[in-house]
Amino acid sequence: MSKLEKILQSAFFRTLLSILIGFAVGAIFLLAVNISPVEAYEKLFTSIFSSPKSLSYCVVYATPLIILGLSVAFSFRTGVFNIGAEGQFVVGSMAACVVGILVPAPPVILPILCIAAAAIAGALWGVIVGFLKVKWGINEVLSMIMFNWIAFYLSNYIADIPLIKSDGNAEATKNVQEAAMILLPESWIKGLGLCNSASWGIFIAAALAVMVYVIIEKTALGYRLKAVGYNRDAAEYGGINANLSIMTALAISGAMSGIAGATNLLGIGQRIAIFSAQESYGFQGIIAALIGANNPLGVFVGGLFYGAIKYGGSRLNIIGAPSEVVNVIMGTVIFLIAISHIFNFRLKKKKKGGDK
């Protein structure tokens, strides 16, 4: 195989092609709404790269997507499709919010407590689904869809409790205490010209990516979880407690989704609004996992990419372009990645075609 052929055959080329075609399809829709694609994409990319501030916003937007992506990727690797990440994210945010408002604790300690509460809440939301599955055989996809909505209304219910609800007229919780926030030191933010919401979240995401890699690839636990995901019967025959494994996998995945909620809250949100519609973080996390091929490092990069496009894409409004074009682009990219194995470029074949 020649060098060129190797490149053409690589996942690198396929993914690049998927992204380029995604943008091309987006361009067609932009033309349909009478917007110049060149102008729109210029706006998209200048919005992302114009300053350290905008770049740091992209990272801020990417952080929850990366962590949710890790959560979903982890569940995929252990044979469960965590469509319930949305609900786990919501209960995690709310748990962190309640602790962040009510618990009197000093800086450093308080954020840790908040994140721990979020992890526990998210894990609990995952374990309930796992329990329903192993105890009564209830399909996890079904119960996760239900638990996403239950989490949604539960969060609204808690946000409405007088102790938690904002004193002002906002339909939201109180702000969590300043001590609970995980923002970077102000001198860094000012010195580097970052956005006000730049936080430690991205480092938490990186640490979790490493953790997921280690658990999955380097530990006996990871081996057991993967084995059950791959073939439950064979794993049980091999002496692995499959029920316990499923619950463990869902607990870890749920805990990560919960942490994603906490970092979002303690980084930018500072409060939780009473929802009028699902915020769809869970599904965005699924996208990040898919771009990253369920590999921790891939998810990290995929999440950054998606976060940047999400941030830059929402700026398309300024030139009058619908920001939904981003959904068209991302949908196309994911779709093409799903079928990317059919892009089979053999140089020889091409030559033959040329000869004819």
Added chain:
Amino acid sequence: MKKLIALLLAVVMCLSLVACGASNDTAADDAATNDAAATDEAAEGEATGETIKIGMVTDVGGVNDQSFNQTSWEGLQALAAEDPTFEVSYLESKTDADYASNLQTFVDEGYDLIISVGYMLADATRAAAEEYPEQKFAIIDDNTCADLPNVACLMFAQEQSSYLVGVVAGLATETNTVGYVQGMVSESMNQFGVGFISGVLSVNPEATVLQYNVNNFADAPGGSTAATNMITNGADVVFHAAGGTGNGVIEACATNGVYAIGVDTDQSPLAPEYVLTSAMKRVDNAVQDISKAVKDGTYTAGTHLYDMTNGGVDIAPTQDLLTEEMIAAVEEAKAGILDGSIVVPTTAEEVPEFTLANAE
């Protein structure tokens, strides 16, 4: 692993490709200088008075919410159409966490006025206004930022327009029962209901008002069910303040052949034969006023109250279904509000007192 590096490279390459294609943008390194240049340009533009840039940040309802986001944007578009010195744009917020970054974007792009739509943006607007004291802001439906020297708080007396449609409903009902469907419980949402009930009782003290909170702005079947329930229990006029859920309310009224009353915009087109009238909130007038004030240099911070006196709230212009008697009653109520003889209550506690006083 190889796949990942590949992906990373793909992303970078793709981005740089487009970045190279773009004429005036180079790379992140030069971004700072570019940024400075852009700011200078904006400042120059302001000095010569060539263009006035108005940016609007929606709440999570989005720009086509058939409510205040949409009316604000339509107001700005109309303004730009009639006076080309205005350049208007908007940013949609998808979640509560988007407000700060959206406001920041307009600040960075050197907009002359940034309009926050809705009280949910109050905290984010306050933070941005404190950080950028030179930047002019305006916020709709919030009064908590009134102490800041660079935020104009545009407040609406929505209870007054609700009162007027309440008067219409009170006269239109033959069963002495009217309904009210709400999208969510909140201080400002409740004012719609309070104004409506006061209006109904002012002309029809015998009337019963059935109320229901669907707890959702996007549940059309829920709106239909709630309205049908009210109609079954005798209601023959139903008012809604419930966004997309209201579509279901109007639909159920049309199905059962009773009157519906719309909110925020003139909702007559949704069902011309059944939408009796609508309680309008002229956010479009308010955003135009404040934008013009920026252009003329007469911008002032603090509270700007939009009520009946300055056309901030009103009853819909479509009056095809109203009888002479209703129109007369509405005019009378309007006059009363204008001369101060009628002060429409804003909280549920005030309603009984108001009604009693009114009866005497």
Added chain:
Amino acid sequence: MDNLINNLGILVYATLLYTAPLLYAAMGSCFSEVSGVVNIGIEGMMTMGAFTGAAVAYFTGNPWLGFLCAGLSGMAFALLHGVATVKFGADQTISGTAINFLAPGVAIVTAKAIFNSSDTIPLEPTSKMPILFSGVFSSGTPWSNFMKNVFSTYASTYLVFVVLVVVWFVFYKTRFGLRMRACGEHPMACQSLGIDVHRTRMICVCLSGFLAGLGGACMTMATSNQFRPTSIVGQGFIAIAAVIFGKFRPQGAMIGCLLFGLCSGLRVVIGSSSLNISVQLLSMIPYVVTVIVLIFFVGKSHVPAANGKPFVKAK
């Protein structure tokens, strides 16, 4: 007693209102899942159908043409899903997720291109889905109120039950139904018997998109009279849940949808009564009840054995 009859009427009304769109989509999901293709793109296909139905009915003034086109637009995205998963053996979850992002994006951007707004222009009453027994029952006594509410439902709601009978017949009384179910359980065996597994699955996926599109159109052409970005928010996933609830049988999915609709109606009836319960907790009823019913009455559901697995033709 009168109150009870009234409430009962409202419950039936609400149940039918919520059930119709869900049931179309659920039957679609049944086709796809039973033949062995997971289709989580139902939500996106519903959104596309919701938009197309409202847009076509607006321009042609013909509700049935709009309804048909809604189905076809759902089918177009199903075709994409089918080509990816059946022909090219792509991961079914990934492809479905892609559709869920792509289809609503296309719907909203197209709406902006045509209507210069994400909402379509409201339909005239004549271009809306008709109500069959409009005006037959007058209100007055509790029982006539009851009848009026029960029969103030749209033609699309009656149609959904007709379609259900047809689908049931196709599933259990035709050769195609048998083959289709076999493809979801033992594709290899099917191939050895000379059944074209790919073709069968392709047809099923397309049918699923068609029915999902019809379900979406119910929301924008019957329950409401315009498309808005919030027209379809999660109904597709509820439909998928109903199918799993109904053990991948159309009649079971119907029970799932009816249960969900009933609970949604119950929420309004209880909420309008004098009981003082938090509206947030009431809103949970449909979801909590579904889980509880599953635990106590339904239990484990058998997923088609080859569900989710791409089938590679043996040579």
